[in-house]
Amino acid sequence: MENFGNFSTMEKKPVLCLNCGEPIKKGRSDKKFCDSACKDEYYNSRKSDEHQDIKKVDLTIKKNRRILKKLLGNQSEIIVKKDSLLEQGFKFDYHTHHVISKLKGNEFIFCYDYGYHKTPDGQFKIVKGFMKR
Numbered sequence: 001m002e003n004f005g006n007f008s009t010m011e012k013k014p015v016l017c018l019n020c021g022e023p024i025k026k027g028r029s030d031k032k033f034c035d036s037a038c039k040d041e042y043y044n045s046r047k048s049d050e051h052q053d054i055k056k057v058d059l060t061i062k063k064n065r066r067i068l069k070k071l072l073g074n075q076s077e078i079i080v081k082k083d084s085l086l087e088q089g090f091k092f093d094y095h096t097h098h099v100i101s102k103l104k105g106n107e108f109i110f111c112y113d114y115g116y117h118k119t120p121d122g123q124f125k126i127v128k129g130f131m132k133r
């Protein structure tokens with residue numbers, strides 16, 4: 001009955017900064033951010049839709065690269081069915097660049113250092129490399 005004083009400190013939950021998630025220091029309880037730097041960062045990153053879009057594309061291409069890498073394994077080239085790529089979540093619209101092979105003039109589509117070429121029978125040849133010689 002006499003220790004009510006202890007409860008009063010529990011009533012106020014610390015307010016967490018919306019940007020970094022740290023508790024906001026005393027005297028700023030009406031604020032949502034620890035300081036103006038955190039506030040700027042928060043609003044800048046939210047405003048930057050462009051950045052978000054780039055990030056999304058980037059992640060998709062990186063995922064494509066992982067799929068190609070996984071399917072290829074240690075081999076120098078491999079031919080897979082389209083379904084094998086689709087099953088893994090491969091997105092054909094996303095890639096980094098095209099390379100025309102010197103040997104046969106085939107067009108390879110690359111996700112960074114892994115590329116693929118659609119064979120005449122509708123399968124996909126996966127290769128690693130030919131960046132520069």
Ligand SMILES: [Zn+2]
Binds near residue numbers: 017019021035038
């Ligand atoms: Zn902060």
